[in-house]
Amino acid sequence: MDDMNDTGSFLAAYDPRAYDPVAVTVDVVALTIRDAELQVLLVRRGEQPYLGSWALPGGFVRPRTGPEGERTEEDLAQAAARELAEEAGPQLRATHLEQLGSYGAPGRDPRMRVISVAYLAFAPELPEATPGTDAADARWTPVASLSLPGRPLAFDHARILADGVERARAKLEYTPLATAFVREPFTISELREVYETVWGEKLHPGNFHRKVLSVPGFVESTGGQTETGGPRGGPRAKLYRRGDATLLHPALLRPASEEAARP
Amino acid sequence: MDDMNDTGSFLAAYDPRAYDPVAVTVDVVALTIRDAELQVLLVRRGEQPYLGSWALPGGFVRPRTGPEGERTEEDLAQAAARELAEEAGPQLRATHLEQLGSYGAPGRDPRMRVISVAYLAFAPELPEATPGTDAADARWTPVASLSLPGRPLAFDHARILADGVERARAKLEYTPLATAFVREPFTISELREVYETVWGEKLHPGNFHRKVLSVPGFVESTGGQTETGGPRGGPRAKLYRRGDATLLHPALLRPASEEAARP
DNA sequence: TTAATAGTGTCTTTGAGACATTATACT
């Protein structure tokens, strides 16, 4: 406690060790679309517990040593971005990062009381490289394959992932975040593929096209068009970049969302 | 660390004190509607830091001693409910409690690194009693009065409160949670007053009435009606209870939400 | 009697969705 005395005399009455130790970790649900599938970044654990299991990238919130040798503390979002960069390599640049929620059920980590602050990240499809070039064993995994039995995720990461996927699905409805999954410039069809992949449903191409262009600030024309037509024919498509809207008005509602409302 | 040896040999390699101490608190944004105003439960701090300031009810996540003397740990939501009960007294029964988010910016607590997991609670108007009968100095405060200068909330609680209010406003749109602010049975007009108070906008009574009844599972008729008409005249109103819907389809969108979408 | 409120009816406008059509580009 001696190193805290300079921040105020009232600290003398405060003893953090009066409580059981509580650790805080930051875990990241990083989603991308690869091979027309929704995929999540997973790392293979190199230590106990759950040694050898796949887990979400993450780690303990920790102090950092700055350039002058001073110790600064990370903001939670910074910690999430750092974990992502360490595990996925520098070629991944997430275009969106938001807090998902915190998970602190007793016993979720057998070592001690651990509160995990989960973040949700969206990234466009990587050009080629596999993640983890400079990191440990990390890879993109189709989310759908994880609902199969056989290799459960470590800790309660399956639950965190499920919450992240559901958050992503909901956010595509009323925010322009689908554009975070594509590289600029993009076509309306590429944007539609994002929706179809995340929602797991085919959308009507014509209606989707007109709808996207009718929402103010969703996308913005670049004036250009693709070099070639589609791989199986068709005209060249116009190119767009992200617009300045932060919310979609009106929203793009999921077709199937009717049923989930009643128990 | 000796008391942890029985959970696995790998624990020997794990030392929580290798990290700086991190504390986890749970804070609650408890909202209700009193006197036609949106109000939040605040407590006056009895210790440093921010001694004498108003703050959100909350406290450290801590182990509890069970009836057999064994030590059990609280789930985060349990901790939030406990804090609420301790500070507001037993007469308050929150009809809704959900996680709002976590706040862990460095320096937000001058004592040490503190991560706060914030919860959002909705409660119906209390019959009479003021909170804090058995607790410390606690009171309901109009949210609007807190934007005035002069008595800022402790820590970053103003920010947490703002996030909670915005979450509440958004949730009224697509969930039936407005019913969490009223006692059953309730009238459509009482429900409309909830919307008008939280959103800060007058709604069209006739259209609102028809709209609420047209959403499946929002409310359910009790068959009864009020004993008397309104205080200034009018017929007696039919009574309703909460329906079984968890999401509103179609949603009740805010009138003004157009503008906030563009920067 | 006057005023306020509950509840319903009607009309207009907007948007979602089904479907059709035209133009373009690949095989």
Add this chain to the structure above:
DNA sequence: AGTATAATGTCTCAAAGACACTATTAA
């Protein structure tokens, strides 16, 4: 040529909102 796709047009239906109207109750 045949096929697939981009982009637009048309039609129908659902829903939001403005407004009107009746019935009921308190002051």
